[in-house]
Amino acid sequence: MDWPALTCCTAVMILLFLPLSASDDRLVLGKPLLSDAIIVSDGGAFALGFFAPSNSTPAKLYLGIWYNGIPELTVVWVANRETQLIKNTSSSPMLSLTNTSNLILSDGDGGGRVIWTTQVATTPASSTSTAVLLNNGNFVIRSPNGTMLWQSFKHLTDTLLPGMKIRFRYVIHGEEERLVSWKGSDDPSPGHFSYGGDTNTLLQFFLWDGARPVARSDPWTGYLVKTERRYQQVNTSTEVIVYLAVVDSEKEIYMTYSLSDGAPRTRFVLTHSGHYQHHSWSNRSLTWEVLGQWPSAECSSYGYCGPYGYCDETTAPVPTCKCLDGFEPANMEEWTSGRFLSGCRRKRPLGGCGDGFLALPGMKSPDGFARIGGSRSTSEECAAECNRNCSCVGYATAPVWGDVARCLMWAGELIDTGKLGTELGGETLYLRLAGMDVTAGKRIKGNAVRIVLPVLGSSVLVLIFLAWLKLKGMFTWHPYEKRCI
Template sequence: MEVPALASYTVVLLILVFLPLRASEDRLVPGRPLSPGSTIVSDGGLFALGFFSPSPNSTTTTTPAANGSRLYLGIWYHGIPELTVVWVANRETPATTNSSSAAAPTLELTNTSNLVLSDGGDGVGRRVLWTTADVAAANASATTTAVLLNTGNLSLDHPADTFLPGMKIRMSYRTRAGTRLVSWKSPGDPSPGRFSYGGGTASFLQTFLWDGPRAVARSAPWTVLSDRRYHQQGGGAVVVYLAVVDNDEEIYVTYSISDGATRARYVVTHYGEYQFQSWSGGSGSSAWEVLSNWPTSPGCNGYGHCGAYGYCDETAAPVPMCRCLDGFEPPSTEEWNRGGFASGCRRKEALRGCGEGDGDGFLALPGMKTPDGFALVGGGGRGTLDDCAAECRRNCSCVAYAYANLSTTKCLVWAGELVDAGKLAAELGSDTLYLRLAGLDATGPQLSDVYSFGVIGGCNWYKEKLQYHGLP
């Protein structure tokens, strides 16, 4: 059996600290393995590491166990009555203790600074279920200890279904590899499920909610370096501070939360929602409160719901509506009236050509979630909005552009159909999309209200410029 390992990571999941050997509740030391029934608690008391046996009767409640037919090593929130697991080491290889001859599973820190999870297997020899990479062997000593921090650091570089404050959702420009949160298969089965959250191999600056290989929903691209989101909880508010870090190697988003809201997380549920949850421990009841969920329903913010050149208007009341971008119309008004948006919208007037004085222009559409399928130009953080416009104007295939406030690129451009655009209700996270239209009067309307109906329920000439980002 191939042993799961984390060979690509340079950070050992439990922080390996070279300190004098001593026993402590927040650390693991060589020669003193962790067994079922025992836990390691972080110094601040926020997280606990130990063995648990899943319960099929709740989406979040599991049972710490000294024995059971299937045991997993995980991290959960410490000190709350509803045991909520945020990370699982052996998701696909549970420890088994259903045989009288099988030895109990253990987590050990070896003298070579590896963490090894094993069980008794068939009783003949111990079976390795999970191990960290051998990244610290060169510095190994008998005084190595593994410390569980109050950040839940075991989950930081290799998450399960939960995005904790301080973690990073990252994408590498060179390898196209990225962080992916993966749901549990069911409340009683922590093995990888259908749904996941993270970037796409060809789409940087944005994240997706996936159902297997199919995109369910897409975020607005990360074109700003910071953001704030407010969530109301009971009589107070939880503020999420988002930060985007962009360099030559990777781009990632991380977040922190307001003081006093120490137990909060984003999680991909087994039924396909990406939720922001905060623990409500007030008088009378204690439970996880869902402060936001994505995608929302009813609405039209599912991936590509409004078709090519259509967009989901989240500002419409009483529910979001599919509309055509200005200068476009449905190919069949009857089909749109029946709620059929798959065919999208078509241009009212064909583009006239490239260059100056040809009659084409760009219409500014503010407050937009810009479409999927963009390419990045203007590497090195150079360029202005006018440079971005000129780049798009001189290429016949460019149908739209947007300007980004990032360090490695300043210009997003689109060629071909515009898919999964939106009009956002909040200014934060929105951008101005500059749409190429024929015979455009630059002082004309911003967004057309024609053909709007309620809903219930990269191109070859960019390839050379995009090599530094590894885009197709």
Template sequence: MDWSAAVLLVLVLLPPPPCAPDDRLVVGKTLSPGATIVSDGGGFALGFFSPANSTSSPANKLYLGIWYADVPTLTVVWVANRGTPATNTTSSTAPTLSLTNTSNLVLSDASGVVLWTTDVTGYSPAAAVLLDTGNLVIRSPNGTALWQSFEHPADSFLPGMRIGIAYGARAGERLVSWKAPGDPSPGRFAYGVDPDTALQLFLWNGTRPLMRDGPWTGYSVASRYQANASVFVYQAIVSTDQEIYLTYSLSDAAARARLVVTASGHYQLQGWNANSSAWAVLGDWPTWECNRYGHCGPNGYCDNTVDAPTCRCLDGFEPADAEAWAGGAFSRGCRRKEALRCADGFLPLPGMKSPDKFVRVANRTLEECAAECSSNCSCVAYAYANLSTTRTAGDATRCLVWAGDLIDTEKIIGGGVGSDTLHLRLAGSDAAVQGVRGKSNALRIALPTVLTSAILIITGIFLAWFKFNGKRRDNKKGNTKISLVSTSTSDELPEGSPAQDFELPFIKFEDIEAATHNFSEAYKIGQGGFGKVYKAILGGQEVAIKRLSKDSEQGTEEFRNEVILIAKLQHRNLVRLLGCSVEGAEKILIYEYLPNRSLDAILFDSSRKMSLDWPTRFNIIKGVARGLLYLHQDSRLTIVHRDLKAANVLLDAEMKPKIADFGMARIFNDNQKNANTRRVVGTYGYMAPEYAMEGVFSMKSDVYSFGVLILELVTGIRRSSLNKIKGFPNLTIYAWNMWKDGKGKDLADPSIMDTCSLDEVLLCSHMALLCAQENPDDRPLMSSVVLALENGSATLPTPNNPGHYGQGSSDKEQIRDRTDASMNSLTLTNIEGR
């Protein structure tokens, strides 16, 4: 696609302000529409532009951006205010860019409303300098870079720019496409690193992967493109002591070039062709249909070694639907010809792009990696690489193991850079055909005799062990039941509760230990005050395993609550508890594994929050409301959660919410309205005032927390982000004052303005303030909340003053014993999926 034909941009011609036409902006000078800052070499310009000839972005929208100054077709490579354009601009109401005396770049409209800022605090006299690489840098007097646009990319990846892959604080950065060819606001498509695996690059459509590069194998040059006989473009992965990052460079004779994520969902290398005065596409990905993520289905692979790449089944597999496969429909993938056994061997497949959904096992040699997989009957493949070819920080080994289906595998032409040797476990007969098992006839003759003797001996030992261990196991089960009933002396879950006759699978500790490779750090995905959380595979299913710390007394109480409560709760908006383990001092909970992060990890991340458009946020609000209604009214128990917050809302693959962490929940009797506790648990800012100050809690306490959560989803502001609501003690008071002043629509997060329904935003803001009222009796029941959110309401009452109590800006959960007012970290909050 010709980029210049697809995107036509024009500068807004307004009277130029008094700004020097050099390469920098300093304190006291401003940049306004019509004026530009040009890099020292004349390669790039910074200024205002307005997309033209676009129905999706009216011409009166102004954006601050960087474009090529030496290319006649205006091509924007970076946009500052993608989600907050200036609107209805005239020469008297034009926006301005200025550098404050605290080294912060601020873009504001004529009325002083901040549209975009770098959020930097430094020392004067700093300067914002546009470099000839296209990088806008805020420099301190000693030359230190306080902020740079290269660390906040838009849709374009320029030579010299870095995308963090691992170790560094910027790991997980993404390029995000324009919404449409004439609309710079964030689009659906993104390219970058999956922060949870860190070693591979993806092209996404929202949260759905479109294309994936293989896991990094330690190579330096990832790819090379030849534009003509003398021009080369090198893409490389660089490893230092601090980080691993992706970058690329041009040969000296190369013309302008950039990598870009297009609005149509392609990742392209574009080069400027001076002869045709147009951008030429030098590389376009995905190149083939079977290069698309998972196109060949489970256990299939894309064979790129043939002229027309096509799908094939991995060795030992056959098409799951032979007729559909023959007709070119590969989505059902392949199935095993023969079931695996633990003793089966491995077939090396060189020159492969390794599958997705691997687990990295740390600090393993090749031999140890092979043994790791071989000793685990559920392991179906492994791949190894030594990353120490460069100055890799920390563990320089890369042992990857797989369980279950193998997704998105390719055979690479010539086994080029980035290819792996995938060691695939094959069933006995298939392995024998491949020469994997059995090296001599003598061995085949000797094995039956040896095995027969071994089996007899092992059988005898097993029978003796089973007879002895049966009694022991019966005793353990009895002890387990007693411990669940009697370990806690708290007032949170009274003895004799009807919840104690739970039905929940007990998992052997040794099975959990094997699945997590003895609780290897490589499997850890979260950690908190009560222990650690691991991702593993049990019974062929991905699960999250929460191992409580042995020395945490509160952890024992939390464990008991979780087991007794969640085991009886079944709702699509509640996280599912799949099993538990109690052996000795070990207390372990096994949950369903959710592939997206907790809500707070996305909502308060400036780059990832773009995936939370308004329809998604509104659905999350309604889903959490339905989950609370189930707890309060529709389940066989009446339950008060007591710790509802963004960190305890987990998101599944479709961004549907599930309420988690029931360790502090409390069962109410049918006629019970409230309860009192001497242990106040929860998170300041979410806790209702009567609960935080007096220890009195009820269903209306959860309603208050839900109101705060709604405000966070509407505004995109964390309840404790006092720097974003200056002059107000918390988000609730800020929202209340905005509402009183008739500015309810201004509460909406700027990043959702293009996707939001103003009526829905106002409805949610109104309902949030009703939920967060100071008097618990004034707060609505969750049944009323759900009804209003699902059907809308024009007759909602006017909210009274919101509840408020003294709080700091701490974002941590707190526990307060009213007799000694001690503060301690409370619950595990960062269970995050890939």
């Protein structure tokens, strides 16, 4: 064999037996990922490999995806959250791609116990399927013809990256998706907090602590919604524009987001302490800056202001609890001491269907609503429906397109109401109150009633007295004569 041929064969053999290097972005059949190797996305934004939380004893290993090229290890996805690997000299953890196009994470100890695996539907055996880490952080399995068989973006952990979806409803799998927090700052196992869509109404998002709601979003219209939010990093001119979208298609209802061109690394994360935060990487301070947090204030937590109370987020510097118009604190002593659980009560009880509605603009609509009229109702039809239903205590409409509006109605206590201001997406809540003019939507003031009744009574007495004088012949009326001067 000549030297060029020998050199070529030697190079091929070396490449076959070398572990995966940082330049690789994929797994193929027969080349597993070992615990001391990583794969890096083609653009260099993300890496996948094994990591050990700093304070775990004994050392626990997890398979995860993290941001590549920044000094702070920031994990955005974890495969084996519920079953960790124990790092020791006798085990050899590895991630392999099988000929059935599945990923298998095993400890390599003895029989190679399976720790985690994908569950790709049965496919013909293939030696050419690949598992690729994309530059958006999505780890995907592709068939030989390019079909995506599995993707990490559909298996949420605690982080939402640009392009990921949180689904309210997914016809194919029949279940919603949630972000689930870590149990602790160094413990990736599932924590107590979760974030996702409300499957009962398909119109709002919740943050839960177990089964208890912690915070609730303002209801959306039920149709395609796009909003733009601008953020400024601290002490820099760097601006981050986030484009949020809620989409309703035939197969799924989901929320997703994208970023403006040139925006720094940005993510939404559900923390182990129960906050849904917006993080942006600062190249100046080399840290993650928190651009936003939800709930943003104590009084914006779910139901914090009690029945018929609301959190006024337009007050500065601290949002505070207030009673809706026509209501007063149910327990004034508790209210003044900063305890709002008892909420508010009506100043005057409702008199029935004869009571009108007071318009409250810029509000976050309460929870516990019923959606009326499907997808073809109008604002006028919504108002008429609530007006003729004596048990309806309020309604809200939101324009969808043309004259079509989304109609929400309430028949019980109003819980978790807020004031956002119209610039933050608040809508008008129409509240049924005693003493409201049904046609004009104006309150009949109690002072006006107190003035009218005495005047009316005095007028009647004067008329009776004048009639008595007339009968006695003591009073004669002379018409006034106009004069030209």
